[in-house]
Amino acid sequence: MNKELPKAYEPGLYEDEIYKRWEESGFFNPDNLDLPADAPGYTIVLPPPNITDKLHLGHASMLAIEDLLIRYYRMRGYRALWLPGTDHAAIATQNVVEKKLFKEDGKTRHDLGREKFLEKVWEFLRITQTTILKQTRKMGSSLDWSRTAFTLDEQREKAVRKMFVDMYNEGVIYRGERIVNWCPRCHSTLADDEVEYKETKSKLYWIKYGPFVLATTRPETKLGDTAVAVHPGDKRYKDMVGKEYMIPGVLGEFKVKVIADHHVDPEFGSGAVKVTPAHSFADNEMARRNNIPWKQIINEDGRMMDNCGKYAGLTTVEAREEIVADMEKMGLIDHIEEGYENKLSVCYRCDTPIEPLPSKQWFVSVDKKLPRLGNMSLKEKAIEAAKKGEIKFIPDRFEKRFVNWMGNLHDWCISRQIWFGHRIPVWYNSRNVDDIYVGENPPEGEDWEQDPDSLDTWFSSGMWTFSTLGWPDTFKDGKKSGDLARFHPTQVLETGYEILTLWVSRMIMMSFFAVGEKPFDTVYLHGMVLDKNGKKMSKSKGNGIDPLDVIAKYGTDAVRLSLLIGSTPGNDVRIFEEKIEGDRNFVNKLWNVARFILQTADENTTEIELKNLTLADKWIMAHFNALVDKNATSATKFLSNYNFSIAAELLRTFTYDYLADWYLEAAKFDKSTEKVKVLRYVLENLLILWHPFIPFVTEKIWELMGKEKLLMVEKWPEIKYDPGNNGDDFELIKNIVIAIRNARAENKIEPGRKIDAVIYTGNNKDLIESQSEIIKGLRTGIGKLTIAKDGDEPDDSICISVKGVSNMDIYLVGAIDKDKEKKRLEKEIANLEKLIAGTEKKLANEEFTSKAPPAVVEKEHSNLHARKNDLTKLLIQLKQL
């Protein structure tokens, strides 16, 4: 024994030190890789985690997948760049800090003022940002830290302003009125995902409305009505469409136009809807489609405006009561339906009902045709890229989802009434409201005031693939230079399917606009990480797993493996400790395989002499070759096709079932000149194959093997030695051993007891003889082993059958439980007879033999033949018993 390794792999002892070595090697940065000038690029930009919180297992899964890809392609000789960063997550971050501020000091951001509040935000984000980067390293991520970016750092600020100005000058960005979700209590707009829906029971008022009777939950908005809408196919109102009517109301008569719109459900209510464009999203859309004017009647305090006569100043709820009472007096109420169930939209922070209000906002037009896009719109260009396969989706079903969603996309509202984020680079002249300045830098002069709003966080993260590669400095006159030229378009965008639409769509549109090319070749979508019961992990439910906790307990490699194995592209993955524990056990198994090999073969290898290989050597070499082959079932191929789980399972099967269980065991009895070389060759290459999955343990073993170069930059293996056959000879030995072990277990022969065996080999005498030590050594418990070409059945013995072998007889002598053996044989015979009957029936069916491919029919014939042989043999054995 030359090297004394600890019995169990202890990740905690090595991980930090190994990561440090990787980082200090400089190889995370592709500029330092030793590559030919024309080496292909392979770039992934890390989807920047929000700095609202530390990382969870979902992030860990993302990091595991992306690091796997990057390490794989780095070893394949690509100029691999994985670019790290974080996202300022404007609204989410501001909310977290606001909540904290309120909880700790009872203050709102308005108490602090813009500047002071932003200081607080930065204070907060520096802490989470540091934690995030630390966690990311802990996962073993081979990110190029020298290129680290933040969506709100100086360089990205520059990019965002340039983008805004370019889009504005091109007429893509414009200012317009839009209905927003407004919380009257918080005095703020809410993003769609900040709106919550509450099941409520309310009243449905059926009101007399000129020639109509119609149902509404909000009679007070009648003051803002400008139209009545019906379904285009509704015969009841057919003749009224397009006409104008005077409607009696509590403040006198007013005029509405009747419009036809598909949005109206003719089954609901009376099939006619009053339209209040200023205070309803749906109504607003209908008004836009039909050119109907708006009339705002509710202000930002949630109160009726001055144009509401005697109701001015009332809250909407107060106004509703009074107006209903007045309508009642006027005989305008048809009837009131109680207990009507609907979903009320409320503020996620304070539960206050939301008031949709019109407001001035900045938009990105997705439909404007642009000369720079060949007269296509941003939307059309993105859809085309997906449909033409210029951008590929994995799994491909997401392409449909993407295209479908893009098709329904409306202009993108990019302004947010918050303080944290990229401030909109627009200045208004205080002396002349219509005088607007849009530019990358503030205008000269004192009368200019910058727009108080900030940009939607997706505006800056949508630029992530090129803003991180030096844009706009690396893009002049339509020509890419520097990092942008070398790494853009990137190869893969790997992210969760839940932000396919939010993020991916924006990246594609912005990249085409700014750089004139797609941001990435492939979008790989991963699923969500769920707990054992398939529930989303969340802090409030307490079912979350902290990556750092399980890493401390089981090691990073085990955590990575548990996230990769058993998960398929686009599908959710359930994670629980038992699973991680199992993978920890596997990592330990690999460690011990190495431990054994290093003990028995601690010397540097030279070229393997193929002619000296034993049966076991050839067998393991053949199976190793199958892993790195170019055919469709190799681990290499599955890695290239994003089938990480299948690749890992192939590697695991090889490591466990082939290498550890059989080859290493056989090696203990199978001495040959090449043994040491084969052991080292297989281990070495196996470590390379495993490295992208479990980088730490493989790198550590690699070091223990005496390698000077880092495994991280080792070349991906190809087939180097052809053993000349597929290892079938050793497969036969293996099956003999299994059959003997089986027979022993079936017959309850105590493990300590030696049994004599006789093998009549037929034509295989030399082969079996050469392997007799292995057969005896592999825990078959054989005492005296007799090998002959043929002979008589020994007394007091059973004949055992070997899988797939019919021209050989093996007898175990003595100590046989005949009853048990008889039962076993009968069971097996019954099973075989059933199979044979099935096969015969199939072959008798002329439809089958004439229509099925000849190869399939042929296979059935050979199956039948083999099964019949086996049956004959079993019947003889049974008779002899």
Place this chain on the structure above:
RNA sequence: GGACGCGUAGCUCAGCUGGUUAGAGCACCUCGUUUACACCGAGGGGGUCCUAGGUUCGAAUCCUUGCGCGUCCACCA
């Protein structure tokens, strides 16, 4: 309401460009401390592949329907 996904061994999941005696890991049962590993080894039991139809010589795999679960989007006056 719209779109999509899932339902295979007790649990977690592969397999699904149609042809295998339907697989893996964990759990379970029996046996075993054999110096790489008890974070172990040997052997074993366990599945009408959700239901009902259809296509086909042949379906876990393709089509239709129903049931159950999940995700995203929209949200209704």
